[in-house]
Amino acid sequence: MQDYDAVIVGSGTNGIAAAIYLQQKGLKTLIIEAKPEPGGATKTGELTLPDFQHDIGSAVLPMAYSSPFFEKLPLEKYGLKWIFPEIPFVQTLENGDAVACYQDVAKTASDLGEDEKAYNKLMKPLVKDWSKIVNDILGPLGIPEHPIKFMNFGRHALLPAKTLANLTFKTSKAKSLFYGAAAHSTLPLTNLASASFGLVLTIMAHQNGWPFPEKGVSSLINVLLAYYKDLGGTVLLNKTITKTSQIPSKIQLFDLTPKQLLEIEGLDFSTTYRKRLSNFNYGSGVFKIDWALDEPIPFLNEKCRKAGTIHVGFSPEEIEVSEKVISEGKISEKPYVLLVQPSIFDSTRTPENKHTAWAYCHVPHGSKEDCTDLIEQQIEKAAPGFKKTILKRSVMNTAQLEIFNPNIVGGDINGGRQDITQLFTRPVAKISPYKTSIDTVYICSSSTPPGGGVHGMGGVNAAKQAMKDHF
Ligand SMILES: Cc1cc2nc3c(=O)[nH]c(=O)nc-3n(C[C@H](O)[C@H](O)[C@H](O)COP(=O)(O)OP(=O)(O)OC[C@H]3O[C@@H](n4cnc5c(N)ncnc54)[C@H](O)[C@@H]3O)c2cc1C
Structure with missing residues (x-):
């Protein structure tokens, strides 16, 4: 050695x-x-039934697709195929309604009623400037290459998500859409800089969509390692x-x-x-579920059926409470749920006409609480009949996630x-x-x-x- x-x-x-x-x-x-398999939190495997392939950790990879380093590697040449769901992400709303983040900024804005103008005004310059500021955002703190563009991003991103949403939008539709993206931060939405997650993820949706690799996230690991080995690198497992x-x-x-x-x-x-x-400091944990399904999730709203990722929560207030109580050591009765349905767009994941779904909700650091019912109730509200489609489920609390990968300390992803x-x-x-x-x-x-x-x-x-x- x-x-x-x-x-x-x-x-x-x-x-x-x-x-x-x-x-x-x-x-x-x-x-x-x-571990016997490479990839860490980026790994695909059979968790439920034979021939049902589940992403055990990460599932949707807009950041990998937009990564300034990965995009320069010959990954497609090594066999990586990206799948782009028709709609990057959707936020559920009350009474079967939903609001979509399309790749097109103007199309997204046009569905926001009174907030159409405000959405265009916020997002268009940020999306336009993204390629100039991405290296500074994804690098260590230093002198930015484009200080004015960077500061324009920073003055929005450093705000609490709630403040930015309230300063920008009037409708709960637009606020919910932004909260759903910002809640990826696993922070209370009143925390400084929680807006940055909502902005970065939404900009990425508008730039390139929210893609994932065909056959699951392990495909990314396989091609990265194939390329690495061709460069002369060595991998020792176990x-x-x-x-x-x-x-x-x-x-x-x-x-x-x-x-x-x-x-x-x-x-x-x-x-x-x-x-x-x-x-x-470690952050909050997640409680994760993977399902093998007999049929697609029966969403009431058509937009949800066309999206790779669905943020389940039914109002800005509900999402805000869900993320706030975690930091108080509690779990909301109506948790904000991140849901992904890869097999709708990628038939390689399951036997014919069957499906998989992936979801988690945030929980306090190290929580052993079983959130299965809470998560499934939330999905059932957006998709009545969902529970009847379940063939098998696999659940992981924070301790089980840490066994899967010791880097997921207390369930902090x-x-x-x-x-x-x-x-x-x-x-x-x-x-x-x-x-x-x-x-x-x-x-x-x-x-x-x-x-x-x-x-x-x-x-x-x-x-x-x-x-x-x-x-
Ligand atoms: C449930 C879940 C859902 C997620 N969803 C998404 C998503 O959809 N999109 C997204 O972009 N990100 C997502 N993430 C986050 C993302 O997966 C991680 O941030 C990212 O994979 C971290 O990569 P890493 O290289 O830092 O570490 P890891 O991927 O955690 O890899 C660390 C590796 O080190 C190994 N290791 C640890 N200790 C030792 C040791 N002593 N000796 C040898 N090896 C050791 C581990 O086994 C592991 O393989 C999710 C994560 C989880 C857990």
């Missing part, structure tokens, strides 16, 4: 992106993964790293979160750095709380947060900027820093 320039511990998308970057630069690299003596390479990059990093024997961090890592104090300064406030107090050791997981999501940018940013420091 001494022959390796760099060892990357963990084969999540950040670990793989870091390894590809370094391998492209001519280094000799090795990825070591604890090996858990517990001490540094297992990885005697010139540099080490850890696709792990601070809690795990602190447990690795031989990482002699300075006392201050160790203390700062131990103060890292973003590798740490993504509030204003940890958005750009994760895991600790440093000019380069990827550097640790040991000059050969880097952290490259979603616990670094830009945080959670399948985009690989934490990995690439860390790898760039390591390259600059050592080679």
